[in-house]
Amino acid sequence: MAINRTSSHGEWSSRTAFILAATGSAVGLGNIWKFPYIAGENGGGAFVIIYILCVLFIGIPIMLSEVYLGKRGRLNPIASINYISEKENRSNKWQIIGFIGILAGILILSYYSVIAGWTMAYGARTAFGVINDIDAAGAALMFTEFISDPERLLAWHTIFSIITIIVVSRGVKSGLESAVTRLMPALLVLLIALVIYSSIEGDFYNGIRFMLYPDFSQITWKTVLVAMGQAFFSLSLGMGALMVYGSYLSEKISIPQTCVIVASLDTLVALLAGLAIFPIVISSGLEMTQGPGLIFQTLTVAFGAMPGGQLFGTLFFILLIFAAWTSSISLIEPMIIWIIEKYNLTRIKAAAIAGGMAWLLGIGTIVSFNLGSEVKFFNMTFFELLDYITSNILLPLGGILISIYVSWLVSKDSINAELQIKSKILKLIWYISARVIAPIAVIFVMLNALGIDINILR
Ligand code: PFF
Numbered sequence: 001m002a003i004n005r006t007s008s009h010g011e012w013s014s015r016t017a018f019i020l021a022a023t024g025s026a027v028g029l030g031n032i033w034k035f036p037y038i039a040g041e042n043g044g045g046a047f048v049i050i051y052i053l054c055v056l057f058i059g060i061p062i063m064l065s066e067v068y069l070g071k072r073g074r075l076n077p078i079a080s081i082n083y084i085s086e087k088e089n090r091s092n093k094w095q096i097i098g099f100i101g102i103l104a105g106i107l108i109l110s111y112y113s114v115i116a117g118w119t120m121a122y123g124a125r126t127a128f129g130v131i132n133d134i135d136a137a138g139a140a141l142m143f144t145e146f147i148s149d150p151e152r153l154l155a156w157h158t159i160f161s162i163i164t165i166i167v168v169s170r171g172v173k174s175g176l177e178s179a180v181t182r183l184m185p186a187l188l189v190l191l192i193a194l195v196i197y198s199s200i201e202g203d204f205y206n207g208i209r210f211m212l213y214p215d216f217s218q219i220t221w222k223t224v225l226v227a228m229g230q231a232f233f234s235l236s237l238g239m240g241a242l243m244v245y246g247s248y249l250s251e252k253i254s255i256p257q258t259c260v261i262v263a264s265l266d267t268l269v270a271l272l273a274g275l276a277i278f279p280i281v282i283s284s285g286l287e288m289t290q291g292p293g294l295i296f297q298t299l300t301v302a303f304g305a306m307p308g309g310q311l312f313g314t315l316f317f318i319l320l321i322f323a324a325w326t327s328s329i330s331l332i333e334p335m336i337i338w339i340i341e342k343y344n345l346t347r348i349k350a351a352a353i354a355g356g357m358a359w360l361l362g363i364g365t366i367v368s369f370n371l372g373s374e375v376k377f378f379n380m381t382f383f384e385l386l387d388y389i390t391s392n393i394l395l396p397l398g399g400i401l402i403s404i405y406v407s408w409l410v411s412k413d414s415i416n417a418e419l420q421i422k423s424k425i426l427k428l429i430w431y432i433s434a435r436v437i438a439p440i441a442v443i444f445v446m447l448n449a450l451g452i453d454i455n456i457l458r
Pocket of ligand 1: 025028108235
């Protein structure tokens with residue numbers, strides 16, 4: 001295949017554009033829907049600390065490696081790695097990284113778009129005033145009724161899928177940059193307003209205590225694995241999304257600073273979401289361990305009670321839908337570019353194929369909340385299984401392979417040229433993290449959590 005060195009997909013207009021797009025990918029349902037409920041299920045404070053450590057010591061070094069691959073390869077994830085392997089005289093087997101990523105993207109998108117559908121439905125309910133003055137019991141009942149209706153879930157999932165397909169058919173750059181520039185700051189402002197509300201009306205002291213006070217006695221390897229998986233998920237790592245965005249980076253831009261900014265913004269949004277949600281959960285008597293419905297129940301109670309909640313809540317859900325879109329675009333994009341470059345199809349066809357696959361698989365997730373809720377695989381519903389396989393296995397696996405490949409097998413000159421880490425100390429820190437700390441930590445956590453006793457720390 002002919003290698004086009006000027007990236008067939010164009011370039012970002014500036015470094016800021018890349019930061020915005022990468023943040024658009026990172027900030028999404030993972031921060032606002034998933035982070036609070038899995039932190040709630042896993043005991044709060046200690047989970048949050050482990051999560052932050054994973055972002056710092058595993059997430060950021062791997063993020064640098066991933067963006068490097070895209071910036072140097074400038075093609076779809078599989079072809080980028082093949083190109084680099086050819087230049088570096090490495091085996092073409094490393095292209096497996098690209099395959100894992102493309103697969104993970106479609107698997108995640110399949111349930112991501114179902115949950116994004118919930119967000120749309122709740123936005124509509126809030127707009128129509130259905131949730132005004134609802135109490136905690138009413139919100140819980142409303143959610144249970146909502147997810148037990150497969151047709152309704154399917155309708156919203158379909159709407160979200162179609163919109164995603166339409167948006168990506170038109171090319172990623174047009175639209176994405178401007179949408180993210182305007183909507184991300186707005187989401188941040190609304191989130192801060194929600195935190196202020198929750199500090200006044202919720203049980204702020206106990207909410208913060210739950211989120212920040214670490215009780216390490218509750219922590220198991222499974223918890224560490226979930227925190228690590230969440231770091232990969234939330235930072236959009238290990239599946240080629242940032243590789244694709246890196247491939248639109250122009251030559252001159254330095255990667256490390258950019259990655260630290262993206263990771264910080266992402267973590268900030270997750271922590272703010274926790275600060276907004278937990279105090280309300282406690283004051284309204286809802287359970288922390290409610291699972292995927294947590295924010296939908298909590299937010300309905302909050303928006304239902306606050307002055308101007310109808311307008312504010314509607315705006316909030318609209319912005320959350322946009323955040324989900326910008327993330328879903330990056331979930332589907334690796335597969336789309338791969339189809340376009342490999343099979344020479346048009347972008348529209350590629351988007352329809354990739355989106356159609358995710359849509360079809362999404363039906364499995366929908367059914368797992370109602371008709372098929374009793375069907376278990378390793379004690380998990382279909383949705384839980386998909387989430388487990390992608391967040392806790394495929395993304396970390398993709399991540400370590402990326403880290404090992406870049407830090408051990410690529411020539412230092414090329415890394416220096418692309419990464420442009422100026423300070424010698426920072427360079428050393430990156431090498432140690434990417435070569436040793438990140439891979440060992442990921443393998444260690446996975447082996448332990450997957451039940452293999454390697455007899456350390458016992
Ligand atoms: N980071 C997104 C979120 O937190 O919602 C989800 C995601 C997007 C995961 C892109 C992985 C990815 F490649």
